[in-house]
Amino acid sequence: MNNQLAYEETFDCVQCGYCLPACPTYTTMGKERHSPRGRINLVQMASEGKISIQEIEDSMELCLGCRACETACPTNVQYGKILSSYKEVKMEQEGSSLINRLAMKKGLANKSMLNTMNLSLRFYQQSGIEKLGKVTKGIQVLPENLRAFEAIIPNITKPDKELRKGTLIPDTETKLKVAFFTGCIMDVFFAKINDLSIKLLQHAGCEVTVIKNQTCCGALQHHEGDSETTKQLAKENIVAFEKEHYDYIVNSIGGCGAMLVEYDQLLQSEPEWVERAKGFAEKSKDISVILAELDIEFTKKVEKRITYQPSCHLSNVQKVKKSPLELIYRIPGTTYIPLPEMDMCCGSAGTYNVFHYQESMEILDEKMSYVKETIPEVIVTSNPGCHLQMCMGVKREGLESKVEVVHIVEILAEACGLKN
Template sequence: MTVQLTQLKTAVETESEKLLGCIHCGLCLQACPTYLQLGNENDSPRGRILLMRSVVEGKLELENPKFERHIDLCLGCRACETACPAGVEYGHLLESTRAALVRHNVKEPDTLPKKVLRKALRELFPFPKKFSRVMALNRFLRDSGLLQFALWLKPLRNLMNKVSPQAEFATSLLLSTRPVFTKALGRRRQRKMLESVAVEDKTLNEKREVSVFTGCVMEGLFKHTNDATARVLVANGAFLVPVKAQVCCGALHAHAGELEIAKDLARKNIEAFENHYKSLVIINSAGCGAMLKEYGELLKDDEKYAPLAHEFSSRVRDVSEYLHKVGVREGAPIEQKVTYDAPCHLYHAQRITSAPQEVLKAAIPNLDFKPLDGMQDCCGGAGIYNLSEPEMSDKILTDKINKVKATGADLLMTANPGCHMHLGAGCRTKGADCKVVHVVEVLDESYRKAGYYNQESL
């Protein structure tokens, strides 16, 4: 299909000012993981912006396979935005470009993982019932011991790797979602547990109403983290208002160019939360949090939803951002040495750079915190990038895991499901003796040890 050169211009015309904002200074180059790996200007932020401009100006065809390749290889980590003195909003440019490529069918997904992922984004993630059935199957595989057995038995492992070179890594991704501390509780036990959480005297009279955005992958594979988040919030004086009709946030769709699906999901979430206008929306997944905070931008051309989206986005807080602001309660010491790897969508997209570490240091006495060199650099997970671009992803992950090993930490903390799974699989396959946990789970464990919870429920 021949694509008119003007089509990308149409798709990114609202972003043209952002394209022109780049002054080509190159300060973003050393922050870009793909440029550092490949040394190719076209795989740098400045290079990609120039390529986008060339398409808009008619000097380069949208259907040029090299153009798509350079765009595909971008992790969407947005480290270039943090480094950029001109405030270029690269993330929005990337999303618009990918949306143009998808809309005009420039190239269908060309590998099996890309085809499966595209199908899942369109036919699975937007449908909560279907999605939760697939998550239940994944939990069964994770918890039944079948996958551990397959990895343990060498002939079976070899067979898996013959079928797909990514099979062992993909299996490790799923296994890394197993809880390190407290398992997910059934609905009734968690409710009883929340009713019995000991709240500090000083917070009794100032309960703050909040709603938790539970997410799709978070609720499917990390319910133990969602449970821990709720307990920690209640222990810090929050009053939880449940919001039932919430759906997937649409972040993976926006990053993959499926902007129309992302917009539909955003509208559903805004409607789901509209009866709770007074409460803050607390989220523990960095990628979803960044998306929720950008609903205003995503729906800016939607006359009906634009003001609602801005209002909704203004109420969204990452859980560490919230606890940092209200003042976190002190728990008990934990024995393990810990380190922290910042999710790109917390550090670069939301610019929450130190709240997770500060909250932990304030709450956990004598915390043995080991700083991680390059903690703000992408781990290579980048949503579904680890499956769609395994080679580049693996190079970036290898660097990261070597740095994790150098810390000597027992626990590697992060705050995003994609990073959690990618780092967990990296530790497992690259020989790091380190378990991956969410920041809030460490806080929850400290509170459990401090006796704030009814231990029988756990």
């Protein structure tokens, strides 16, 4: 019997099959072992010693962790907990991977390394090296997955230090006092969106402070099964954000937000931390929730056909579905077109689209078949991973000249007349 796996939780699954249509890997692979109930059954068997962790690895590693099955489940199966227990046992048995040791344990929490990454990417784009690599076809030496992602890297900008220094005061009456969570990868690849997020919150009537000592949320480490590093990062963030009182801790990153709101579950076995973690989690909110609550004022028309691709972790973990849509509906001049099967994962899932590229692209192609039905001018996203994945989908379909991919913050800022 393997007592480290979430064995008791597997018995909540009654094998009804409601999860099957919600599962992207079951949709594209069509095999029971790649469905939620199939994976739950495999974990149960591994817990009982009937099969080894290695024998279920092919199935479990191909799970996106989107947790759509939890939303569909009528018996409230804690699939996320079951999946995490597998990841932790696997890491304990096999040890930490090289990428976890180099990037996730050290790099994502190291601000100097993140700043260097941002600077290097800006140099790559602005110095002519990027263009030279494409002209000479030197980029072809990279593996297919890395070539694909190199082609859709956004325009990298430097984070605005002035926005991250001190506290920004709104021009009108202060309605809320908020702390802003920048994330790690977000501030490397999408610093512009963080900058616009801070300006939007200020525009909506918030006092905004970017906490200096904040660190990585721990989501990617958690997905790897590195609970030790994840817990350490959570504690560092809790300490950093609780030094002052804030009404909310706001972020614009669906995946990070999902990690932040589960800090209390992460630290539930540590009595000295659980209440502090609960307070942190309860204050953590996606920016769309705050802007919808404050009834932000729009001043410009955005006359475009828009569809929305929600972040799985924003919808399925944070349970935020209405706020982004309410904001999109209210933008003057827009025509909103619902995306068929919008709740189906796009296939990004943290680093899934890098390490399981082909499987990810099959899921993305399924998603893009629905996008082509709607013929939007703009695809709105709410998470950096989803943003890059949808850019990839647009490129794979040859729609770059017709369809733009933006974060919801960008289109809201445009409607408010804010510039980066």
